[in-house]
Amino acid sequence: MKSTIMDYNLSIHNVFWRAEKLYPDSQIVSRVHEGKVRYTYSKFSERVRRLSEYLREQGVDSSSVVGTIAWNTHRHLELYFSVPLLGGVLHTINVRFHPSEMEYVINFAGDKLVFYDVDVEEVKKVRAEKSKFVRLDDEFDREVNSHPPLDYFPEVDEREGAVMCFTSGTTGHPKGVVYSHRSIFIHSLSLLAKEIVGISSQDIVMPVVPMFHISAWDVPFASLMTGAKLVLPGPRPGPDHLASLIREEGVTVAIGAPTVWINLLDYLRREKIDLPSLKVVVTGGAEPPKGLIKGLRELGIRTYHAWGMTETEAITTVNQSENIEELSRQGKVMPGIEVKIVDPSGNEIPWDGKSWGELVIRGAWVTGEYFNSPEKTRDSFLTLEGKRWFRTGDVVVLDPKGSIKVVDRAKDLIKSGGEWISSVDLENAIMTYEPVLEAAVVGVPDLKWGERPVALVVLRQEYRGKVGKEDVLKYLESMNRFPKWWLPDEVIFVDSIPKTSTGKLDKKVLRTTIKGRMRA
Numbered sequence: 001m002k003s004t005i006m007d008y009n010l011s012i013h014n015v016f017w018r019a020e021k022l023y024p025d026s027q028i029v030s031r032v033h034e035g036k037v038r039y040t041y042s043k044f045s046e047r048v049r050r051l052s053e054y055l056r057e058q059g060v061d062s063s064s065v066v067g068t069i070a071w072n073t074h075r076h077l078e079l080y081f082s083v084p085l086l087g088g089v090l091h092t093i094n095v096r097f098h099p100s101e102m103e104y105v106i107n108f109a110g111d112k113l114v115f116y117d118v119d120v121e122e123v124k125k126v127r128a129e130k131s132k133f134v135r136l137d138d139e140f141d142r143e144v145n146s147h148p149p150l151d152y153f154p155e156v157d158e159r160e161g162a163v164m165c166f167t168s169g170t171t172g173h174p175k176g177v178v179y180s181h182r183s184i185f186i187h188s189l190s191l192l193a194k195e196i197v198g199i200s201s202q203d204i205v206m207p208v209v210p211m212f213h214i215s216a217w218d219v220p221f222a223s224l225m226t227g228a229k230l231v232l233p234g235p236r237p238g239p240d241h242l243a244s245l246i247r248e249e250g251v252t253v254a255i256g257a258p259t260v261w262i263n264l265l266d267y268l269r270r271e272k273i274d275l276p277s278l279k280v281v282v283t284g285g286a287e288p289p290k291g292l293i294k295g296l297r298e299l300g301i302r303t304y305h306a307w308g309m310t311e312t313e314a315i316t317t318v319n320q321s322e323n324i325e326e327l328s329r330q331g332k333v334m335p336g337i338e339v340k341i342v343d344p345s346g347n348e349i350p351w352d353g354k355s356w357g358e359l360v361i362r363g364a365w366v367t368g369e370y371f372n373s374p375e376k377t378r379d380s381f382l383t384l385e386g387k388r389w390f391r392t393g394d395v396v397v398l399d400p401k402g403s404i405k406v407v408d409r410a411k412d413l414i415k416s417g418g419e420w421i422s423s424v425d426l427e428n429a430i431m432t433y434e435p436v437l438e439a440a441v442v443g444v445p446d447l448k449w450g451e452r453p454v455a456l457v458v459l460r461q462e463y464r465g466k467v468g469k470e471d472v473l474k475y476l477e478s479m480n481r482f483p484k485w486w487l488p489d490e491v492i493f494v495d496s497i498p499k500t501s502t503g504k505l506d507k508k509v510l511r512t513t514i515k516g517r518m519r520a
Contacts, residue, residue, distance in 0.1 A: 009158040011181035012084045015188065015225050016153075020045035023201070023227030029249055030074035031234030031241065033118055034138070037074050041224070044078065049149030051082040056150065058113060058132075062087030065164065067111035067131065069093045069102065069120050071235040072211045075136045077220055079115060080211070084162040085153045089178065091164040092212040097174075099125035105166045105174055106131055108372070115140075119235055158182035163215050164371065167310045168500050176371030179313050183365035184221055187313050190334050191222040196318050197253065197282055197304065201227040204249055204277070208233055208242065208256030209284075217284075217306075217314035219255050239267035243275065250277040257285040258292060259438070259499060265295045266437060266460065275299060282306055284315065285504050287406065287424060289431035293324050305330060307406065311380075311390055312337075313365040317404055328428065330396075330404040337363035340389065341398055346382050353399035356407055356420070360389035412507050414443030414451050421453055421486050427505075429482070430455060433475045435463035440497050440505045441488060444514055454514050455488040456497055464493075490514075 019026075024042035039047075060066060066083045068090065070076040083090040091109045093102055099122045106114060106128045115134045116123045123133060134140060156162075162181045166174035191197045199205055199219070205228045207219040215221065223230045231249045233242060242264055245251065261281055268275070281296055284306035293303045305319040307330035319331025333339055341349040341357035349357035360382065367390065369377040381388050395407045407413070407422045414421040423441040430439035438458040443451035459467055469491040476487055498509040 009156065009181065010185040011156055011158050012081060012162055012184060012221070013153060013156065013181075014185065015221050016045070016048065016081050016085060019224040019227070023224075026201075026227045027229045028074055028077065028232070029230070029245075030072075030077075030232040031237070031245060032073050032075075033235060039074070041227070044074070046149055047074075047078050047144065048081045048085070049151070050147045051078050051144050052086055052150040052153070053147040054144050055082055055086060055088075055113075057147070060086055060088050060112060062154070062156070062160070064088040064112045065091050065109050067091045067093050067106055067109065067114035068212065069095050069114065069116040069123060070136060070212065071095065071117055072207060072216065072232040072237075073117070073136075073234050074232060075115075075140070076117075076211050077230075077232065080163075080215075080220060084156070084181065087154055087156045087160065089161040089164050092215065094166070094168070094212050095120050095210070098122070101174060102126045103128060105176070108173075109164060109166075109176060117235060156181060158185070165212075165214050165310055168504075175310075175373060175376055177310050177313075177367045178371055179215065179365070183313055184215065184218055186336060187315070187365040188218045188221040188225055190336065191218060191315070192226055193335075195320065196315070196334055197222070197255075197280075199223060199226055199228055199253065203253050204229040204231060204251045206231040206233060206242075206245060206249075206251045206254045208237065208254060208260050214308070214310055214314040217255060217308070239264040243267060243271075243273055246275050246278050247273075251275075252277055253280045253282065254278060255282040257504065258283050258288045259286075261296065262289070262292055262438060265292060268299070269295075270461075275301070280304060282318075284308060287328055287330075287428055289428055290324055290328070291432050291434070291436075293327060297324075303327065307331070307404065309392065311367045311392070312361060312363075313367075316361065316363065316366075319403070328405070330406055332402050332404070333361075333363070337361065337366070339398070339402075339404065340384065341396055342382075342384075346384065348384070351398040351400050351402065353397055353405075356395050356397055358410060359392045359394045359396045359404065359406075360384070361392055362387060362389050366390050409507075412442070414441075414453050416443070416446070416449045416451050416453070416485065419485075423453065423507075426453060426455065426476075426482070426486065426488065429476060429479060430457060430472060432479075433472065435459050435467045436472075438497050440507070440510055442507055442510045442514060444511065446489075453486070453488045454490045454492065456492050456494050456510060456514065458494060458497055 026041045030037040161178040163179045205223045207216040282304040306315045307317040308314040317330045426441040446452040498506040
């Protein structure tokens with residue numbers, strides 16, 4: 001029987017309609033280089049319409065890709081809407097990319113215009129002859145405001161592209177993923193569910209996760225969809241900036257990688273600051289250390305553990321458990337997502353909570369291909385029972401109830417004497433040791449065993465010079481969790497640990513760093 005439901009596009013147009021018509025008095029607060037900008041959804045909507053007319057005058061249409069190299073600001077948010085509303089694709093470019101990477105993705109995507117923040121000096125070294133570069137500053141604001149508001153947006157099919165994001169490029173060139181209007185709408189709507197993030201009109205939301213990375217997990221779209229006050233932390237936000245914004249604006253929900261909250265918690269303890277308004281921190285990209293969860297809980301802040309990747313348009317699992325041990329798991333997939341675990345031959349592995357395998361995934365906002373990259377696409381998918389599945393590269397276990405636990409990235413597992421060691425398990429164990437602020441574990445070549453684990457450790461300020469290698473190893477032994485051959489051969493103390501542009505531990509740089517230190 002044929003459905004009688006109206007044919008209706010699930011698009012960013014509807015998110016904009018809601019923001020403009022239903023929540024005109026809701027606020028957007030943006031930290032920028034000049035200070036702080038505060039305006040209503042109504043003023044934001046007017047700016048989007050003026051910006052759209054400016055873009056249309058620049059030749060932007062449904063065939064255009066428009067780049068941004070920008071932080072979490074109101075100007076960037078306006079482009080989040082203006083470009084897709086015209087039918088174009090917004091290409092968000094990582095501000096921390098090397099100029100050669102910026103150049104590669106701009107040329108590969110074919111960006112017509114590229115908007116960039118004033119402090120992104122790397123832009124000066126980028127050569128992209130087919131792209132016009134526009135600086136996001138006061139002069140840009142005056143230019144936009146000189147244009148009349150566009151009163152009509154063209155209809156766009158929900159399956160057309162809206163936003164493009166590239167992977168971090170840790171192995172070879174970055175790979176492009178295009179998110180559709182439909183996938184953004186469905187994923188953003190899912191974030192409003194109580195068992196996911198639960199964003200509501202009563203919330204004050206601060207996405208610290210960069211807007212240049214996976215649409216800031218679609219949190220800006222979800223916030224405007226429901227009329228929440230949105231606080232954008234601006235350029236290069238440090239823990240002092242975040243603490244001030246949370247206190248001054250009454251932020252209730254904040255989203256970012258564990259490293260953000262590790263540094264914030266350390267700052268709060270040193271400065272003896274409370275954040276009474278903050279109720280929930282959503283974190284992903286790495287497993288949150290137990291010490292972080294406990295520290296936030298002491299301040300009355302709950303931690304939600306989320307998992308996702310560029311290819312899955314950010315969040316696909318969420319764990320809201322009150323049990324700290326259980327919260328180490330990534331949790332169950334959101335509605336609209338299916339998962340399996342497979343061995344290297346593609347054979348399915350049981351959900352017994354013990355057997356390791358690669359996580360494969362499919363669903364409403366999982367990519368179906370890499371942009372203009374048929375070979376990379378072919379290598380990243382497999383077919384099971386007539387359905388296509390994306391190979392995540394994450395090694396996981398699934399318990400009988402479907403709760404996922406990421407053991408490691410396949411490329412980061414350490415094979416020692418023919419047996420596997422999880423670098424993630426060791427890192428999180430070390431970070432439960434009170435003197436430790438951060439830790440990373442990588443495998444280094446070993447003539448006898450193939451690989452052996454080595455740990456890099458950042459101590460809290462008050463413990464530096466007082467804690468040594470043997471203290472860390474004795475602590476790991478006292479946990480009675482790991483066989484002795486799992487323990488790191490070396491513990492190297494450092495002032496900081498290299499991170500990727502999205503806040504994850506940069507294992508590629510770490511391996512090079514450790515080899516250099518050990519040779520020295």
